[in-house]
Amino acid sequence: MSATTKNEVLLQADKLTRRFGGLVANQDISVTLERQMIHVLLGPNGAGKSTCINMLSGDLPPSEGRIHFMGKDITGLTAAQRSQVGIGRSYQRTNIFPQFSVLENVRLAAQSRRQQPWSIFSKAMEQKWALEKARACIEEAGLGKRVDWVSGVLSHGEQRQLEIAMVLATDAQVLLLDEPLAGMGSEESASMVEVLKRLRQTRGILLVEHDMDAVFAVADMITVMVNGQLLECGPPAQIKASVAVQQAYLGTEDSFHV
Amino acid sequence: MNAQASLIPKLVALAIVACVPLSGESFYIEIVGKVLVMAIFAMSLDLLVGFTGLVSFGHAAYFGIAAYAVAILSPEYEAANLWYVLPASIGLSALAAFVIGLFVLRTKGIYFIMVTLAFAQMAYFIFHDTPLGGGSDGKYLNNKPSASIFGWEPFDLTNEVHMFYFILAMLVLVYLFLARVLQSPFGRVLVGIKSNEHRMQSLGYFTFRYKLGAFTLAGALGGLAGFLYAVLFGFVTPELLSWHESGNVLLMVILGGMGNLTGAIAGAFAFEAMREIFADITKYWQLLMGGVIVAVVLFLPGGLAGVPGRIKRALQGGDAK
Numbered sequence: 001m002s003a004t005t006k007n008e009v010l011l012q013a014d015k016l017t018r019r020f021g022g023l024v025a026n027q028d029i030s031v032t033l034e035r036q037m038i039h040v041l042l043g044p045n046g047a048g049k050s051t052c053i054n055m056l057s058g059d060l061p062p063s064e065g066r067i068h069f070m071g072k073d074i075t076g077l078t079a080a081q082r083s084q085v086g087i088g089r090s091y092q093r094t095n096i097f098p099q100f101s102v103l104e105n106v107r108l109a110a111q112s113r114r115q116q117p118w119s120i121f122s123k124a125m126e127q128k129w130a131l132e133k134a135r136a137c138i139e140e141a142g143l144g145k146r147v148d149w150v151s152g153v154l155s156h157g158e159q160r161q162l163e164i165a166m167v168l169a170t171d172a173q174v175l176l177l178d179e180p181l182a183g184m185g186s187e188e189s190a191s192m193v194e195v196l197k198r199l200r201q202t203r204g205i206l207l208v209e210h211d212m213d214a215v216f217a218v219a220d221m222i223t224v225m226v227n228g229q230l231l232e233c234g235p236p237a238q239i240k241a242s243v244a245v246q247q248a249y250l251g252t253e254d255s256f257h258v
Numbered sequence: 259m260n261a262q263a264s265l266i267p268k269l270v271a272l273a274i275v276a277c278v279p280l281s282g283e284s285f286y287i288e289i290v291g292k293v294l295v296m297a298i299f300a301m302s303l304d305l306l307v308g309f310t311g312l313v314s315f316g317h318a319a320y321f322g323i324a325a326y327a328v329a330i331l332s333p334e335y336e337a338a339n340l341w342y343v344l345p346a347s348i349g350l351s352a353l354a355a356f357v358i359g360l361f362v363l364r365t366k367g368i369y370f371i372m373v374t375l376a377f378a379q380m381a382y383f384i385f386h387d388t389p390l391g392g393g394s395d396g397k398y399l400n401n402k403p404s405a406s407i408f409g410w411e412p413f414d415l416t417n418e419v420h421m422f423y424f425i426l427a428m429l430v431l432v433y434l435f436l437a438r439v440l441q442s443p444f445g446r447v448l449v450g451i452k453s454n455e456h457r458m459q460s461l462g463y464f465t466f467r468y469k470l471g472a473f474t475l476a477g478a479l480g481g482l483a484g485f486l487y488a489v490l491f492g493f494v495t496p497e498l499l500s501w502h503e504s505g506n507v508l509l510m511v512i513l514g515g516m517g518n519l520t521g522a523i524a525g526a527f528a529f530e531a532m533r534e535i536f537a538d539i540t541k542y543w544q545l546l547m548g549g550v551i552v553a554v555v556l557f558l559p560g561g562l563a564g565v566p567g568r569i570k571r572a573l574q575g576g577d578a579k
Binding site: 057059078079080081083084088089091095096097098099100104108109111112113115116117118119120121122123124125127166170 | 438439441442443444445446447450453454456457459460461462463464465467468471
């Protein structure tokens with residue numbers, strides 16, 4: 001892992017626009033993510049948050065705009081290539097390999113860093129480095145007690161933690177997390193917030209989240225989107241006080257899930 | 259079921275099959291030999307269908323290419339050397355699978371099924387309609403390859419018993435090879451791709467390469483089966499590449515239970531046995547066969563491979579009462 005310096009810009013998106021036919025899902029969205037920061041994308045349903053995160057992760061090519069990662073233009077890279085340079089993501093809907101054990105899920109993620117498609121005679125379960133790394137990442141994500149469980153039987157919250165462990169195992173410098181707290185109880189949610197704070201120490205995190213309490217508990221920076229447009233970007237205090245944000249939310253029936 | 263408990267029935271089955279030549283009946287030796295060849299073919303397809311999630315409907319192409327290769331590469335009036343024609347035939351099938359894979363693996367789902375079928379039909383017509391294949395009558399392999407190594411002959415493929423054990427040895431080797439491959443990092447990635455390819459990509463896997471590797475490997479092993487078929491029967495026809503054959507081997511895999519090597523072998527046995535038995539009963543045997551396959555899909559979703567587990571659960575359920 002490279003040296004961690006504060007205020008180092010990891011990810012920079014400039015004027016991203018995405019059209020689906022005539023629909024403009026994202027228009028001129030610019031986001032900057034620094035190391036040791038949690039940047040939250042906020043907005044009502046349909047605001048275009050998932051489209052935005054999909055463009056950053058490479059799941060969706062932008063119609064216009066550029067994306068830079070640590071100074072390098074990565075706009076043309078595929079999702080797999082972006083994972084290789086250090087951008088990891090989790091999905092809004094839990095996206096694990098349910099028939100595998102927790103360890104195997106994360107081991108498979110770790111194995112992606114040293115791909116040797118030609119090694120068809122070695123045993124995957126004897127790759128010590130991958131197993132050790134997987135165990136460390138499971139511990140870091142707070143799932144230490146569940147290492148040998150079949151992942152499909154974990155609680156919803158634990159599966160979200162597993163997703164994070166998988167992203168960590170890919171050495172990601174940037175974590176793109178799409179609603180990691182969705183569907184969690186208050187206790188699970190609180191422990192996830194602790195995990196996020198711990199991960200922030202060495203990485204940059206971009207979060208899409210609805211849970212307002214959690215958002216203001218962890219956010220260093222908040223970008224508010226409405227109807228595919230960027231409404232306001234700033235520290236939590238500024239967003240809380242913003243008249244524009246209040247109007248955007250209070251003016252519509254689609255409340256903030258407070 | 260733990261590894262040792264499942265090993266014993268497998269060894270017993272292997273021993274029973276190995277006793278077939280003791281019967282001395284050419285008919286049984288040849289027909290069981292053919293089933294063993296189809297079992298290798300079914301395992302090669304299971305690598306794609308059951309473990310990687312790629313439903314190929316054109317797998318007969320690789321079977322047929324290697325079968326034709328040995329017939330074409332062998333000189334007309336003398337035996338070719340086994341240690342040359344075997345790797346050459348398998349290599350040609352693997353090469354064809356690699357090149358075809360470059361195209362078909364860019365598609366998914368129903369499109370993948372259709373383009374694999376289309377390429378297999380192209381291969382069918384190449385052997386059916388060009389001077390290369392000898393038309394719809396096919397081509398004879400007049401002399402079975404000789405296993406001679408610098409004058410020493412470890413076995414003789416013109417001897418039906420030797421041929422039988424050669425096929426059986428290949429089946430065991432292919433089984434052990436695939437079992438090993440599936441435990442390797444490569445094999446684990448294939449299973450991950452079957453489960454969720456998109457997730458594998460977001461984890462940084464270049465899944466195309468792995469799928470191409472699996473497709474080529476399956477083509478090579480399908481080629482081995484085709485090679486053995488040609489040597490066993492001494493002639494090849496374009497029908498070996500027809501979509502019926504691609505469908506039959508797919509049915510074997512489904513009957514046996516996808517994603518289970520032993521199941522693929524059992525599926526090949528069940529399929530060929532039903533073909534023999536039903537054909538004795540009626541000329542409409544395909545009707546009966548179709549009924550059985552529908553029943554298996556409805557009532558045994560795990561195929562034959564799921565049967566031991568079901569029996570075990572049923573017995574345990576009985577004990578509890």
